Amino acid sequence: AIFLMASSPWPFVFRFVTIEDLFQCRLVCKEWKMCCEDDQLWNEKFEADFRSASLLASRAMLKSIQQPNACVWFICCHKLRRIVQSKALQRIMGLEDKENLSQAITVLLYHPLVRAFIGFPDKDTYELFTGEENTFIFKYREHEIQAFIVRYNLNAISMSKKQIKSTYVNRRLSDTELIISLCTILRGKLRVQFFILREMFEHLCGPVNTPRITIEFLKSFKGMFIVFQKKASDSEDLSWILLRSQLRFIVNDKESLLEAVCSILKEHKTPGIREKPFRAKFERCTGLPFGLCSNKSLKKYMLAHSDRIQYSGNKLFLVAE
Numbered sequence: 001a002i003f004l005m006a007s008s009p010w011p012f013v014f015r016f017v018t019i020e021d022l023f024q025c026r027l028v029c030k031e032w033k034m035c036c037e038d039d040q041l042w043n044e045k046f047e048a049d050f051r052s053a054s055l056l057a058s059r060a061m062l063k064s065i066q067q068p069n070a071c072v073w074f075i076c077c078h079k080l081r082r083i084v085q086s087k088a089l090q091r092i093m094g095l096e097d098k099e100n101l102s103q104a105i106t107v108l109l110y111h112p113l114v115r116a117f118i119g120f121p122d123k124d125t126y127e128l129f130t131g132e133e134n135t136f137i138f139k140y141r142e143h144e145i146q147a148f149i150v151r152y153n154l155n156a157i158s159m160s161k162k163q164i165k166s167t168y169v170n171r172r173l174s175d176t177e178l179i180i181s182l183c184t185i186l187r188g189k190l191r192v193q194f195f196i197l198r199e200m201f202e203h204l205c206g207p208v209n210t211p212r213i214t215i216e217f218l219k220s221f222k223g224m225f226i227v228f229q230k231k232a233s234d235s236e237d238l239s240w241i242l243l244r245s246q247l248r249f250i251v252n253d254k255e256s257l258l259e260a261v262c263s264i265l266k267e268h269k270t271p272g273i274r275e276k277p278f279r280a281k282f283e284r285c286t287g288l289p290f291g292l293c294s295n296k297s298l299k300k301y302m303l304a305h306s307d308r309i310q311y312s313g314n315k316l317f318l319v320a321e
Contacts, residue, residue, distance in 0.1 A: 019045065019074070020068060026071065042070035050077065052102030061109045066121035076118040079142075080105045088146045088166065092153055108149070113184040117145050124224055124245050125183065137174045144169065146179070151204045168229040169206035179221060181205050186243040190287045191228070195237035215239060226250060230292055240288065248285040251293050260286055261301075262308060265318040272315035 017018060022045075026036040035041070043053040059073050083089060084097075084104045097104040106113045112122055117140050121129055129138060132211060140148075147167035156164065173181070185200050186192060192200070194215065202210040215236045218225045226242040244250070249260035264281055265273065273281070283289050294301050302311035310317040 010303070019049075023071065028231075037069045037071050039070050042074060045074060046077075049074075050102050050105075052082070052100075055102045055105060058102075058106050058109060061106070062115055062120045063122040064115070065123055065126055066120075068120060076120070077105055079118055080114070081110050083142060083146055083149070084108065086146050088150050088163075092150060110187070111149070111152075111184050112187060113140065113148060113180050114145065116140070116180050121180070122183070122245070125176075125180055128179060137181070138176045139174070140177060144171070148184075149205055152184070156203060169204075170208055171206075173205060173209050178205070178209060178217075179224065182218075183212070183224065183243060183245075186225075186241065187246070190242075190246075190283065191240045191242045194227075194239045194241055197241050225254075226287070228252075228288060228292070240292070242287040247287050251286045251288060257293050258305065258308070260306075262318060265309065265316055268316075269318060272312075272317040274315055278316055 020270070022036050026033045039056060043056055046056050047053040055077055056070060056073065059067055083100065084093075084101065089097065093104065097107065115121060116125065116129075116138055121138070122130060147169060150163060150167050151159075154163070159167075182197070182201065185197065187202065188224065198210055198213055201213055215227055218227050218241060222244075224244055226244055226247070228240040228242065229236075229238075240261070249256070249263065251260055252258050264278065264285060279290055279298070283317075286293070290298055290301075296304065299311060302309045306319075308319050310319050
């Protein structure tokens with residue numbers, strides 16, 4: 001007989017069932033499947049195994065189309081646990097992360113590459129996993145994830161010869177793997193110049209893959225990357241590369257620039273916004289400083305659009321309609 005706890009939707013006996021047996025119990029019937037995937041039950045399992053029930057809530061960090069249930073998430077966390085506890089990562093981790101397994105795993109989840117590795121890629125890259133062509137595959141192995149994380153945290157100068165050798169990537173990556181690696185590099189950065197991006201990519205993914213990172217390659221994935229050149233005659237190496245998912249506004253012509261400016265000012269109708277905070281907010285929202293987007297100074301730009309924008313007393317206002 002199975003006894004139900006008054007305060008819990010799952011059978012009391014499941015508290016004492018092993019993880020392996022719980023996976024089997026899920027297959028018995030729909031009712032047992034619901035019980036075996038209950039968050040309250042898995043809170044206890046996470047507390048016992050990872051010494052932290054909060055790791056279950058870390059699922060919210062995923063930007064995938066579908067969230068995993070608690071049972072699947074437990075398996076994902078075990079995959080990340082092996083990476084965190086590897087010798088390669090233990091050598092570069094701080095004392096706090098070494099002592100707090102849950103925190104160390106949560107830090108890894110900030111990387112798009114890691115989220116893809118556990119089977120839950122971000123929404124904007126999900127379509128790359130559903131193609132039938134050979135290029136649309138993701139086969140990063142566990143030791144390659146370890147190598148990527150090590151190189152992401154250490155530059156070539158601060159790495160030992162042993163670390164450089166053990167983390168060297170000599171495999172030709174698929175297009176999907178290239179793209180997600182680039183997304184990981186660009187995450188948290190407003191913009192990166194193309195020649196710097198290539199240098200960073202070569203350090204992380206090896207010289208064998210670097211020649212494939214071209215401006216044409218990035219432009220072919222317009223849904224993910226923005227390639228910005230102030231003048232068409234500028235060198236490609238000086239182009240700015242931005243991650244589209246991090247931007248509120250895409251500025252690529254005069255109309256989109258005016259729309260971005262007005263949208264920001266609309267949020268500050270009263271009492272307006274001073275020039276310095278406006279410039280900072282514009283850069284956060286578009287990934288670009290105002291001076292790169294316009295040939296005019298900010299004051300002259302506002303005067304040129306005085307029918308929509310008012311510049312008075314070092315403050316910017318949106319003209320009332």
